[in-house]
Amino acid sequence: MLLRKGKTKSLLESSIDCALLSVELYNKPRAPFRVESFITHMIMAWTRLLQANFNLTIGETYFYKEPNGRYKIIDAEKKAWELKTCIIKYGKLTDSVKTNLEFFIKLRNKIEHRTISKDEIGLMIFGECQSLLYNFENELIRLFGSEYAINESLAYSLQFSRLRSAKQINANKQLLSTEVKELKDFIEKYRTNIKEEVFNSQEFSIKLIQVPKIANTSRNDLAIEFVNWNSLSEEDRINYEKITTLIKDKVQKTEVINPGKLKPGIVIKHVNDNFHGTFNKFDHKCLLYIFSIRPTSGDIDDLDPFETNAKYCHYDEAHNDYLFQESWSNFILNNLTLGRINRDFWKSNYDTRKKVNIETFEVQ
Incomplete structure (x- = not known):
């Protein structure tokens, strides 16, 4: 055309x-x-x-x-x-x-x-x-x-x-x-x-193996040859799979689902069990927002649910919710104990929609 x-x-x-x-x-x-x-x-x-x-x-x-x-x-x-x-x-x-x-x-x-x-x-x-x-x-x-x-x-x-x-x-x-x-x-x-x-699809990510051609070939052959997978013999496919086994770098998933991850209620309970027992869901929501741990209702409507701080939280697509690392509850406890944060601090920042650099509070 x-x-x-x-x-x-x-x-x-x-x-x-x-x-x-x-x-x-x-x-x-x-x-x-x-x-x-x-x-x-x-x-x-x-x-x-x-x-x-x-x-x-x-x-x-x-x-x-x-x-x-x-x-x-x-x-x-x-x-x-x-x-x-x-x-x-x-x-x-x-x-x-x-x-x-x-x-x-x-x-x-x-x-x-x-x-x-x-x-x-x-x-x-x-x-x-x-x-x-x-x-x-x-x-x-x-x-x-x-x-x-x-x-x-x-x-x-x-x-x-x-x-x-x-x-x-x-x-x-x-x-x-x-x-x-x-x-x-x-x-x-x-x-x-x-x-x-x-x-694993080539349409998402091309996986190339660069192997020098050392066989006797015509001097008029191209220096680079792309081979269609469908045209390979069964033996060649098996050999290819052996090579890709050696170089494949994707993290393999195991049968253990969400190991070591905590639901919000467990985080709140852990904080209350080790502090004064007054930490509630709203307090947790404020901290999630001001430290940009995960998208909350205070963020823009179309924010990607996967936009989390992976050090503390990740989005569970299968259940459409968020799970937290133990490091998140420890972060809250450490800063409460040291007096770096309190209810007035996170509520005032949340009310004014002010984000806070979490790195400042990660210093031990």
Whole structure:
């Protein structure tokens, strides 16, 4: 399908340009903000791809409207659906592709006002980044045809063969800022909470094994060869599984459910059993809010339920509630005992919707 000049073609070309620019930036070793730039431009690429499809199929109706039916206007422009809404309205993406996109939408929101200066984050999400790009091209071809394929425009990124030593890695980890640690916690938590079949899908995260070709091959063969899983023999698949067993890095789940986790009532009881016995549910709610332990009614309506302080709390999706670490009840007790916090402190901060830096109160 070759498009004529118009809004659809303009959106599509802009989408492709964003994708190509994201790859160009990502593959430049000395380019600043490589990871942030790749994510931001790929979010733009996906958004404009789906908007181009809407413009072609349903016309210019992919805009938000006010209750009176008029278009919502921001800075004299109609407010178009952002990517999250586009995904819902499109409704044709697989669970794995949607999960990959939702991961990057949330990560983009987290890094928007931060600088990722460490390579660890880029290395951690390389598989997800590769899937984000592959999924984009697959959807591009599905919607507009192979004429718009961009794989011939891309080059396989050259990699240095010498990996850093364990000492170098450990030394670098010591320099990680608090913000980067929070991003790593978010990535690990997000991966742990998705379905096993989605995590193992190539649409969520590409898993690559780089093996030198040492067999006798034609001198005209490509240096890099991508093999379709479906074309492998049973023997080759078994050998592949043996390799992936050695390199698989996802934390394996066990049959023990929520070990060592406490419900709110247990936290309150533990505090009361070891202090003056006047700590109640409202007091606990105030502390959860002012220290940003978990989303509460005082936060914005659409805050992600997984946005917790993983050191003290996590969201239990199966039961749609929150469970706490013993360290949380110990944190409360320690600060009550030392006189650092009291009811007037947390109630006044909660009433004024003031957040408090928890690190100040974690110092022993």
